[in-house]
Amino acid sequence: MKKFISIILALALCTACASLFTGCGSSYEGEINVYNWGEYISNGEEGSIDVISEFEKRFNIKVNYTNYETNEEMYNILKNSNSSYDVIIPSDYMISKLIEEDMLAEINFENIPNFDTNIMERFKTPEYDEGSKHSVPYSWGVVAMVYNKTMIPEKPKGWSALWNEEYKGNILMFNNSRDAMAIAMQMCGIDPSIVTKEDIDKATEKLKELKPLLKGWVMDKVFTEMESDQSAIAPYYAGDIFTMLNNNENLDYVLPEEGSNLFVDAMCIPKDSKNKELAEKFINFMLEPEIAAANAEYIGYSTPNTEAYELLDEEYRNSDLISPPDEYLDKCYTFYNLPDDIYSYMQEQFVKAQS
Amino acid sequence: MKSRKPSIPYLIWMVIFTLIPLVTIVIYAFTDKQGNFSFEPFKNAFFYSNVFFRSLWIAFLSCLICILLAYPMAYIMSRCKERTQNLFVMLITIPMWMNFLLRIYAWVILLQNNGPIDMALSLLGINANLMGNAGTVVLGMVYEFLPFMILPIYTVMSKIDNNLIEAAQDLGSNSVQIFKKVIFPLSVPGIISGITMVFVPAASTFLVAQYLGGTEDIMIGDIIDKIFWTDQNTGSAISLILMVAILILLIIMNIFGDEEAIS
Numbered sequence: 001m002k003k004f005i006s007i008i009l010a011l012a013l014c015t016a017c018a019s020l021f022t023g024c025g026s027s028y029e030g031e032i033n034v035y036n037w038g039e040y041i042s043n044g045e046e047g048s049i050d051v052i053s054e055f056e057k058r059f060n061i062k063v064n065y066t067n068y069e070t071n072e073e074m075y076n077i078l079k080n081s082n083s084s085y086d087v088i089i090p091s092d093y094m095i096s097k098l099i100e101e102d103m104l105a106e107i108n109f110e111n112i113p114n115f116d117t118n119i120m121e122r123f124k125t126p127e128y129d130e131g132s133k134h135s136v137p138y139s140w141g142v143v144a145m146v147y148n149k150t151m152i153p154e155k156p157k158g159w160s161a162l163w164n165e166e167y168k169g170n171i172l173m174f175n176n177s178r179d180a181m182a183i184a185m186q187m188c189g190i191d192p193s194i195v196t197k198e199d200i201d202k203a204t205e206k207l208k209e210l211k212p213l214l215k216g217w218v219m220d221k222v223f224t225e226m227e228s229d230q231s232a233i234a235p236y237y238a239g240d241i242f243t244m245l246n247n248n249e250n251l252d253y254v255l256p257e258e259g260s261n262l263f264v265d266a267m268c269i270p271k272d273s274k275n276k277e278l279a280e281k282f283i284n285f286m287l288e289p290e291i292a293a294a295n296a297e298y299i300g301y302s303t304p305n306t307e308a309y310e311l312l313d314e315e316y317r318n319s320d321l322i323s324p325p326d327e328y329l330d331k332c333y334t335f336y337n338l339p340d341d342i343y344s345y346m347q348e349q350f351v352k353a354q355s
Numbered sequence: 356m357k358s359r360k361p362s363i364p365y366l367i368w369m370v371i372f373t374l375i376p377l378v379t380i381v382i383y384a385f386t387d388k389q390g391n392f393s394f395e396p397f398k399n400a401f402f403y404s405n406v407f408f409r410s411l412w413i414a415f416l417s418c419l420i421c422i423l424l425a426y427p428m429a430y431i432m433s434r435c436k437e438r439t440q441n442l443f444v445m446l447i448t449i450p451m452w453m454n455f456l457l458r459i460y461a462w463v464i465l466l467q468n469n470g471p472i473d474m475a476l477s478l479l480g481i482n483a484n485l486m487g488n489a490g491t492v493v494l495g496m497v498y499e500f501l502p503f504m505i506l507p508i509y510t511v512m513s514k515i516d517n518n519l520i521e522a523a524q525d526l527g528s529n530s531v532q533i534f535k536k537v538i539f540p541l542s543v544p545g546i547i548s549g550i551t552m553v554f555v556p557a558a559s560t561f562l563v564a565q566y567l568g569g570t571e572d573i574m575i576g577d578i579i580d581k582i583f584w585t586d587q588n589t590g591s592a593i594s595l596i597l598m599v600a601i602l603i604l605l606i607i608m609n610i611f612g613d614e615e616a617i618s
Contacts, residue, residue, distance in 0.1 A: 169487070169569075211570050212570070212571075214570045217570065228467070229469070230467055230468055343585065347585040348399075348582070350581075351578060354570070354581070355403050355406045355578055
């Protein structure tokens with residue numbers, strides 16, 4: 001008797017599930033899974049465009065939208081879970097890692113006409129994706145410095161300001177190995193895009209010199225530190241510095257004369273995507289001027305989309321922070337994927353420099 | 356013989372959440388990245404010995420100050436009327452209802468440059484940098500952990516039988532003698548559980564140091580956290596050393612404490 005009941009229950013469960021699925025299929029023509037950074041798409045707040053529902057409405061395609069917080073988290077999910085994604089938006093070095101491991105599909109650019117017309121020339125030939133077959137740039141920015149004019153009256157020129165004894169105890173530094181090491185390497189005259197263990201050793205020594213001058217190693221804490229006049233100078237991401245400047249008029253920014261890291265996040269299609277054409281449709285939609293402009297304004301980082309750039313507020317367009325001049329961008333470098341042993345060596349040396 | 360059945364769920368719990376993680380840590384600590392037996396992680400861990408001892412030192416200082424503050428407080432509380440006692444217990448526990456991080460952040464705002472305390476001091480002509488030194492870290496720790504010292508000592512003290520004190524008075528002891536011969540020995544178990552509850556978390560926490568300390572005040576917990584990103588073996592080795600060190604300290608203290616309580 002017991003067995004009979006459980007069989008009945010199991011059947012009931014199955015039909016319930018089945019009806020659930022047919023229920024979904026009846027209203028949409030298809031669906032895609034989009035996997036993106038948190039707070040990295042315009043969501044309809046304050047009268048902006050709700051990009052996801054706009055896409056759903058226009059093409060009658062359901063979007064399952066999920067978030068990650070770090071490139072590494074996204075990589076682990078992609079590698080180890082059964083769920084398949086159709087569009088992901090990783091950063092430059094992660095894209096080169098995914099390409100190396102053959103995890104990205106080649107994009108059919110015939111389905112993305114907006115790429116040719118809207119993307120800036122500079123971003124059509126990325127170093128992290130040779131031949132530009134696997135990725136479509138979504139957002140970019142540079143690392144810059146923010147400083148407090150009341151504590152540092154004269155505008156600093158380059159990274160050496162961070163090693164300046166005069167500001168001892170009021171200097172902040174990235175609490176993340178890749179960004180901190182890159183700045184230290186630039187100080188030693190090393191190109192930080194690809195590194196060796198010897199380069200890391202030199203940068204570690206440079207960071208050890210910096211440690212006694214520092215107030216702290218920070219990430220998000222940099223906002224409160226700079227906005228409430230607690231620290232004099234810090235390196236951070238340009239889009240975020242733009243936010244800080246709006247919140248405290250004592251602050252100003254510097255694009256370091258040595259150049260800095262230019263980072264790009266780009267849309268890619270994983271190899272195991274089951275709806276590649278819909279994914280391409282989504283990517284093309286994201287490149288439409290109004291949509292890209294809405295996203296750029298929401299995120300606060302720079303857009304690689306010429307047409308969208310024209311639509312942005314003057315405040316954004318005129319800011320060298322959001323749209324650095326070409327001469328500056330030519331001095332910048334992008335990160336490549338590091339081999340695992342080099343990356344863990346870098347992380348270990350960074351912890352040693354801090355201890 | 357009593358049935359052992361009721362203890363089975365707890366045994367399963369202990370095996371899953373205590374024993375297995377512990378064994379995993381030991382295995383990790385004695386293997387290299389390829390999974391071969393090796394002392395490499397301990398060799399790497401040795402590099403952080405200065406951080407290690409500094410963490411223990413800061414934990415020790417915080418613990419000592421906690422005892423000095425908590426003991427008189429607990430004594431006074433235990434001598435009050437019962438309603439006042441309940442009020443005290445309430446006042447001590449209320450701050451603990453608030454989020455740990457929020458309370459530390461409140462200290463940051465109090466102590467930061469141009470914050471209220473800094474302002475007041477500069478009006479008096481004292482210019483001091485209050486943040487970012489070991490003293491601030493100890494202050495934060497003492498504030499965070501003081502209730503965990505007061506409550507166990509208070510609990511033990513409030514259970515001391517008044518008849519014992521009266522007996523001592525009858526036998527001609529003055530108040531100093533009563534304290535030395537009766538109250539203090541009986542309160543030792545409270546001090547010991549207080550130390551366990553303060554010293555152990557103080558040695559391994561890093562949030563307080565991250566918010567109130569400078570770059571020199573990095574704690575061993577911070578190192579473990581960071582090193583686990585890429586090197587679980589060294590991280591496990593440091594955790595294991597920390598566990599053993601704390602265990603040894605607690606054993607010594609318990610032996611010492613038992614003698615104290617008996618004599």
